[in-house]
Amino acid sequence: HTxxxxxxxxxxxxxxSLVNGIKTNPASNSPKSSLPVPMGPPVYVDLAYIPNHCxxxxxxxxxxxxxxxxxxxxxxxxxxxxxxxxxxxxALLEGKSQWAENLQVTLIPxxxxxxxxxxxxxxxxxxxxxxxxxxASSSTVVMQDESFPACKIEF
Numbered sequence: 001h002t003x004x005x006x007x008x009x010x011x012x013x014x015x016x017s018l019v020n021g022i023k024t025n026p027a028s029n030s031p032k033s034s035l036p037v038p039m040g041p042p043v044y045v046d047l048a049y050i051p052n053h054c055x056x057x058x059x060x061x062x063x064x065x066x067x068x069x070x071x072x073x074x075x076x077x078x079x080x081x082x083x084x085x086x087x088x089x090x091a092l093l094e095g096k097s098q099w100a101e102n103l104q105v106t107l108i109p110x111x112x113x114x115x116x117x118x119x120x121x122x123x124x125x126x127x128x129x130x131x132x133x134x135x136a137s138s139s140t141v142v143m144q145d146e147s148f149p150a151c152k153i154e155f
Contacts, residue, residue, distance in 0.1 A: 040066075042099075047071045054084035064095025070105065077111035084109070089119045096130045107134045 048069035051058045054076035072092065076084030096105060109116045120127075120134050127134065140147050 042066050042068045045069045047073065049073045049075070050084075050088060054088050055081065056085035056087045059085075059088045059091060061091040061094040061098075064092050065098055068099060068103070070103070071108055072105065073108045073110065074116065075110040076115075077113060079113065079115070084113060084115050086115050086119055089116070090123075092132070093123060093126055093130060096132060102131050105130070105132045107132060109134070112136075 043066060045067065046069065048067050048071070050072055051063070054074045074084050074089075092105075092107070116134075
């Protein structure tokens, strides 16, 4: 197909679109069934936000194998939508267990949830083995008429 033909075909069939030159149907693509991501070396960062409020929709062990952070932020606080997801927290353990080096990792939950408390208690030995520390909010920030728990991170 020429570029014009591909462009016309995507306009004449509104349910289809092009991703990297390949026709796709966005309605039928789930996040995990999109085009494969080419393998490459892991990426090392200081701080990573676990996608989608730590929901299992977009994050699996592969994320933690490829995105290696000193700090991961877990921001989920919606049990009805599975946020944070126990499966994602377990994926951190699985992904980190495959790192060749035993780097210190700190998990920073932004909310105190039943899921994170249970996961912490049930996997504490594995966390220690993998050099993973979970921060608890030990400080309170007061701004105008509200206060909230907070953590201080220094790089």
